[in-house]
Amino acid sequence: MDNMEKQNTVLIIIDMQRGMADPKSGRRNNLSAEENIRQLLAAWRVADRSIVHVRHMSRSPLSVFWPGQPGNEFQDSFTPLASEHVVEKNVTDAFVNTGLERWLHVRGIKDLVIVGVSTNMSVEATARSAGNLGFATTVVADACFSFDRLDLQGKPQTAEEVHLHALSNLQSEYATVLDTASLLG
Template sequence: MTTLPETTALILIDVQQAFNDPSWGARNNPDAEARIAELLGHWRARGRPLFHIQHRRERPASLFHIDGPGFAFKPQAQPLAGEPVLHKDVNSAFIGTDLEARLRAAGVTALVIAGLTTDHCVSTTTRMAGNYGFETYIVGDACATFERTGPDGRHYGAEQMHDIALASLHREFATVVSTREVVAALA
């Protein structure tokens, strides 16, 4: 990555308070939100297009219920007035939203994606972005996920889940990059 064209948009996925709940278990990359804030600051300073994606659920017991505290954005990714916020009900930011139409209307050709969680909504959105033909970058150090238990009861640590998700995306659906690389490519 040398430079990012002016037609590159930043997509921040589900940087929400719900992921602070201890029920998720152990998490990797405690610095993800700081990296997201760094990306967002540089992006805003250059006036590039950006989109905030917010997961929502109608079920009152959900951590993402629209009236619950988990629905709120984390302070590091709080949208400013006028910045687009798209609400999704499934893993992909492209399903049930007008994200693709907005990107096409804005002439966006490339996407930089970061957020929570690496192996769920970030991965699903990244896969679809690649399938839709966008030049797609996923910022590995600006994503995080949680430990998981497989159907056979086997435990997978959060770092392992994160690394495998990135490895699965790299060179197939997107290019995995770092915050430092993205910031340098914006200069």
């Protein structure tokens, strides 16, 4: 896979915080996402490639992602190493008011691999911005997940449907959508 072959490809892991496992989040799809993210993280670490961990810092004291709450902490498997960059965001898009774009440009990084949660929120928003900013962007479908949602008409949408719609929105227009095996292949 071209992105895995490029030494200067960064892995961006979005919002893999303890709060994502909170039952309040609801039913989700892709129960193997964490294992796939761990495989990608391990591959990037072994290859000594750049890794960016994105953490959502909610502006609402009622949120599990409010700073200082246990839900705001990274899941143990995704705790950044001292050498890995951490971006803190307050909105879904990891590029908004975080300095991420500048950090990437300063290092000459043009290729991004995006994983994390949730597919239809922070992953999609970040991938859209990345594509619009000219980065060659890959989203790893089986290293992301979504939650059940109601559509605008109040009709239930399964997490699988939400996930698939978000990835379909990204494919070809903003990003290339692959699975973990294809990327690491």
